[in-house]
Amino acid sequence: DAGITQSPRHKVTETGTPVTLRCHQTENHRYMYWYRQDPGHGLRLIHYSYGVKDTDKGEVSDGYSVSRSKTEDFLLTLESATSSQTSVYFCAISEGSLGADTQYFGPGTRLTVL
Amino acid sequence: KNEVEQSPQNLTAQEGEFITINCSYSVGISALHWLQQHPGGGIVSLFMLSSGKKKHGRLIATINIQEKHSSLHITASHPRDSAVYICAVNGNQFYFGTGTSLTVIP
Numbered sequence: 182d183a184g185i186t187q188s189p190r191h192k193v194t195e196t197g198t199p200v201t202l203r204c205h206q207t208e209n210h211r212y213m214y215w216y217r218q219d220p221g222h223g224l225r226l227i228h229y230s231y232g233v234k235d236t237d238k239g240e241v242s243d244g245y246s247v248s249r250s251k252t253e254d255f256l257l258t259l260e261s262a263t264s265s266q267t268s269v270y271f272c273a274i275s276e277g278s279l280g281a282d283t284q285y286f287g288p289g290t291r292l293t294v295l
Numbered sequence: 296k297n298e299v300e301q302s303p304q305n306l307t308a309q310e311g312e313f314i315t316i317n318c319s320y321s322v323g324i325s326a327l328h329w330l331q332q333h334p335g336g337g338i339v340s341l342f343m344l345s346s347g348k349k350k351h352g353r354l355i356a357t358i359n360i361q362e363k364h365s366s367l368h369i370t371a372s373h374p375r376d377s378a379v380y381i382c383a384v385n386g387n388q389f390y391f392g393t394g395t396s397l398t399v400i401p
Binding site for chain 1: 336383386389394
């Protein structure tokens with residue numbers, strides 16, 4: 182199994198509070214991704230990174246920011262959480278670029294915004 | 296508008312049956328992925344293919360680029376195959392289907 186961890190695994194927070202989710206990899210893969218998964222929508226890409234300090238937006242990036250200061254860590258921040266951001270968040274990594282290589286997924290973080 | 300459509304949405308099979316899950320897409324792609332999501336939520340990549348057929352154990356994935364269609368076959372299904380199977384394609388963006396929920400009954 183690829184070495185990918187996410188923290189926290191579960192979080193309950195209130196509307197308007199900031200939240201940061203962490204993805205950590207031990208595989209030294211160049212590409213890292215944040216997805217959200219909601220019933221009826223499948224997985225949707227929020228942001229991705231193609232190197233340290235190199236990030237780009239995905240399909241549903243509004244309300245989210247990311248940072249990657251080290252190869253192994255990719256942080257997802259909700260500056261002011263809203264109830265619509267209640268979801269399961271998955272981090273993934275790949276050696277090659279988005280969709281052109283096998284992706285390895287983290288265990289997920291279940292976020293509830295009250 | 297969904298760029299990736301899967302069918303069926305839900306599937307129940309008896310142990311030992313041959314299973315087919317279909318994926319149709321509407322965009323030009325360079326690769327198609329099949330993923331498996333376990334009941335506990337973990338997601339595993341099964342196949343990445345851009346042409347022809349790939350086989351891994353009891354799983355077979357095929358793709359027809361001209362028809363924009365892929366199938367995932369499971370031979371001799373087993374209860375441990377119960378999971379959600381997700382198709383994703385690499386076009387100008389990465390698009391996911393909403394998944395096919397498979398339940399295999401002993």
